[in-house]
Amino acid sequence: xxxxxxxxxxxxxxxxxxxxxxxIWANTAGDSYFRVAQALAFxxxxxxxxxxxxxxxxxVIEATLPGGAFHPWRRAILPVIAGAGGTxxxxxxxxxxxxxxxxxxxxxxxxxxxxxxxFLSLAVGRIVFRRGVAISFLMxxxxxxxxxxxxxxxxxxxxxxxxxxxxxxxxxxxxxxVALRQSRVRSTWxxxxxxxxxxxxxxxxxxxxxxxxxxxxVPFFSRSARSLDEFAPSRGAHGAAGHFESxxxxxxxxxxxxxxxxxxxxxxxxxxxGTWAVLSASLAGRPLGILAAVLLAVTxxxxxxxxxxxxxxxxIAFAASPGVAFSLFLASAxxxxxxxxxxxxxxxxxTIAGAPLALAAARLLRVGRxxxxxxxxxxxxxxxxGRA
Amino acid sequence: xxxxxLIVAALAVTALARSGFHAQELSTLPNRPxxxxxxxxxxxxxxxxPEYDVAxxxxxWHRRFPFDMVIMLGDNLYGSQRAADFVQKFERPYKPxxxxxxxxxxSLGNHxxxxxxxxxxxxxxxxxxxxxxxxxxxxxxxxxxxLDPRQLAWVENALRDxxxxxxxxxxxxxxxxxGGRHGSEIELRVKLEPLFVKYGVNVxxxxxxxxxxxxKPQKGIYYFxxxxxxxxxxxxxxxxxxxxxxxxxDRSFMLNEIAGDDLFFQTISRTGxxxxxxxxxxxxxx
Numbered sequence: 001x002x003x004x005x006x007x008x009x010x011x012x013x014x015x016x017x018x019x020x021x022x023x024i025w026a027n028t029a030g031d032s033y034f035r036v037a038q039a040l041a042f043x044x045x046x047x048x049x050x051x052x053x054x055x056x057x058x059x060v061i062e063a064t065l066p067g068g069a070f071h072p073w074r075r076a077i078l079p080v081i082a083g084a085g086g087t088x089x090x091x092x093x094x095x096x097x098x099x100x101x102x103x104x105x106x107x108x109x110x111x112x113x114x115x116x117x118x119f120l121s122l123a124v125g126r127i128v129f130r131r132g133v134a135i136s137f138l139m140x141x142x143x144x145x146x147x148x149x150x151x152x153x154x155x156x157x158x159x160x161x162x163x164x165x166x167x168x169x170x171x172x173x174x175x176x177x178v179a180l181r182q183s184r185v186r187s188t189w190x191x192x193x194x195x196x197x198x199x200x201x202x203x204x205x206x207x208x209x210x211x212x213x214x215x216x217x218v219p220f221f222s223r224s225a226r227s228l229d230e231f232a233p234s235r236g237a238h239g240a241a242g243h244f245e246s247x248x249x250x251x252x253x254x255x256x257x258x259x260x261x262x263x264x265x266x267x268x269x270x271x272x273x274g275t276w277a278v279l280s281a282s283l284a285g286r287p288l289g290i291l292a293a294v295l296l297a298v299t300x301x302x303x304x305x306x307x308x309x310x311x312x313x314x315x316i317a318f319a320a321s322p323g324v325a326f327s328l329f330l331a332s333a334x335x336x337x338x339x340x341x342x343x344x345x346x347x348x349x350x351t352i353a354g355a356p357l358a359l360a361a362a363r364l365l366r367v368g369r370x371x372x373x374x375x376x377x378x379x380x381x382x383x384x385x386g387r388a
Numbered sequence: 389x390x391x392x393x394l395i396v397a398a399l400a401v402t403a404l405a406r407s408g409f410h411a412q413e414l415s416t417l418p419n420r421p422x423x424x425x426x427x428x429x430x431x432x433x434x435x436x437x438p439e440y441d442v443a444x445x446x447x448x449w450h451r452r453f454p455f456d457m458v459i460m461l462g463d464n465l466y467g468s469q470r471a472a473d474f475v476q477k478f479e480r481p482y483k484p485x486x487x488x489x490x491x492x493x494x495s496l497g498n499h500x501x502x503x504x505x506x507x508x509x510x511x512x513x514x515x516x517x518x519x520x521x522x523x524x525x526x527x528x529x530x531x532x533x534x535l536d537p538r539q540l541a542w543v544e545n546a547l548r549d550x551x552x553x554x555x556x557x558x559x560x561x562x563x564x565x566x567g568g569r570h571g572s573e574i575e576l577r578v579k580l581e582p583l584f585v586k587y588g589v590n591v592x593x594x595x596x597x598x599x600x601x602x603x604k605p606q607k608g609i610y611y612f613x614x615x616x617x618x619x620x621x622x623x624x625x626x627x628x629x630x631x632x633x634x635x636x637x638d639r640s641f642m643l644n645e646i647a648g649d650d651l652f653f654q655t656i657s658r659t660g661x662x663x664x665x666x667x668x669x670x671x672x673x674x
Contacts (some may be wrong), residue, residue, distance in 0.1 A: 336536040
């Protein structure tokens with residue numbers, strides 16, 4: 001494997017590559033692009049993404065097990081609070097913006113503001129911090145926002161007619177997964193081929209986004225714990241979890257590419273109120289919400305995270321601000337094809353600006369790789385003096 | 389043949405204007421007693437003086453061209469939408485027309501509340517998309533904010549079942565437009581145009597861009613953008629090879645008359661000047 005290819009895989013660069021192709025295609029031959037994108041949308045967003053989210057869920061679950069970055073679970077409290085604060089801040093700014101701009105048709109798009117691009121955040125985090133607890137903090141923070149977004153779009157879908165068998169199918173899928181785990185099945189294929197379709201159909205009929213369908217199954221994979229900040233294929237992990245990671249390491253990259261291709265193609269002249277609402281929510285609302293929530297939490301007695309100071313947190317807050325891929329997905333789930341979808345998608349893409357902002361903040365505040373090695377005094381204060 | 393008729397109509401307007409007629413007196417509409425007559429307004433609901441000026445102009449033209457309905461192309465109310473706003477931004481400016489029994493049929497724009505579909509004078513019957521007929525004309529009102537699969541299926545069924553000679557669709561976001569601010573909504577076009585072509589839609593009206601534009605027929609369908617009955621984006625028309633005519637210097641509204649296989653249209657500015665006029669002959673008719 002060449003160094004360049006390793007870099008592409010490690011930083012999930014196929015996702016932005018798909019996005020760039022989509023952008024160029026949509027703006028040069030819009031009719032053909034939208035025809036192709038609309039034809040692929042179901043396969044990518046409703047089926048392929050289920051494997052992508054299962055892959056992320058697998059990483060999170062392992063991180064909460066013994067040996068993981070968030071074991072015991074108390075370690076995860078502050079990043080989860082930060083994630084909740086960031087989400088509240090982003091949604092508040094989004095709602096305020098559309099009210100001010102008098103475009104209430106965009107109101108149901110508030111879940112888009114929750115989206116945090118886990119892979120982009122991770123890439124920025126790695127550039128600044130390389131590895132360590134800051135990466136784990138950033139990951140959990142981003143995931144917390146995405147979970148809220150996913151829950152919100154599922155709730156909106158629940159307003160539709162629910163098939164009576166839907167719940168039964170999901171329960172059957174979980175039961176099969178439990179049975180497979182108890183039978184110590186080490187291959188991931190029985191889980192995916194037996195329980196997977198039932199869960200997918202159950203979610204589809206229940207009005208829950210089918211991209212979430214593998215999430216009830218993943219916790220039942222047999223597994224071994226490791227740190228989330230590695231975020232790379234398991235080293236020596238056994239069981240269905242390890243098999244899943246090794247089997248899907250490359251297919252997930254393919255999903256990421258097609259996800260970018262299908263969702264990122266927006267007409268660049270399509271900016272409007274929805275664009276600015278999503279952009280301001282991500283770049284202003286989320287960082288401010290994160291900082292406010294952490295301030296509130298540590299002053300209320302929540303234990304601060306070791307080795308993370310306020311300057312780190314400012315950089316983390318900006319690194320968590322891009323919603324790009326996940327906001328694109330949420331936008332597609334909230335709005336049908338049309339102008340509202342276009343303008344919010346343009347906003348989602350524009351949130352990529354959070355990445356250079358985070359890098360600029362890191363450089364300005366001398367955080368991570370930009371830290372002044374020759375400084376004799378500590379360059380930043382901990383989250384709470386005397387406690388970090 | 390169609391193009392020749394349009395050119396003849398346009399030349400007639402130009403010749404009359406040059407011969408010394410006051411623009412206000414020009415009317416290319418035949419004003420036949422048994423025809424379907426309607427006005428079209430878009431992006432009107434500002435509640436500001438220009439909206440009132442356009443409404444006054446409409447009322448003036450109504451006296452000699454008694455249209456009995458107005459199609460509303462969305463953004464029927466801007467800003468707050470409380471009961472008092474419906475009075476200031478709709479009922480008061482159009483009072484003479486409402487009192488004369490003219491019915492308004494609204495489509496929803498991006499500034500409209502979805503709940504406005506229950507506002508009785510908009511005649512939406514509590515539906516964000518709906519259809520109705522006038523003699524041999526089927527009007528299809530689409531909610532272009534949320535073109536979900538259910539609505540799309542409804543559009544297809546409604547067009548397939550329509551037996552009227554004329555099929556006219558209207559909605560807020562234009563699928564063809566040379567407005568600089570917004571332009572064509574291609575994602576909508578990909579969804580709607582195949583249905584329009586398949587089921588023989590003749591004319592499509594939209595707003596959103598705060599200009600007036602008539603486009604050259606696209607796949608046999610005529611498109612109008614008429615989004616300047618209240619708002620105006622002066623100089624925003626970026627003419628392209630698709631532009632047949634346009635006006636972006638003042639507010640405007642449209643008058644239309646369907647008589648047999650012809651649809652006559654006349655676009656009038658806030659000051660009463662005719663800025664475009666012509667006739668469309670129904671596709672497939674000799």
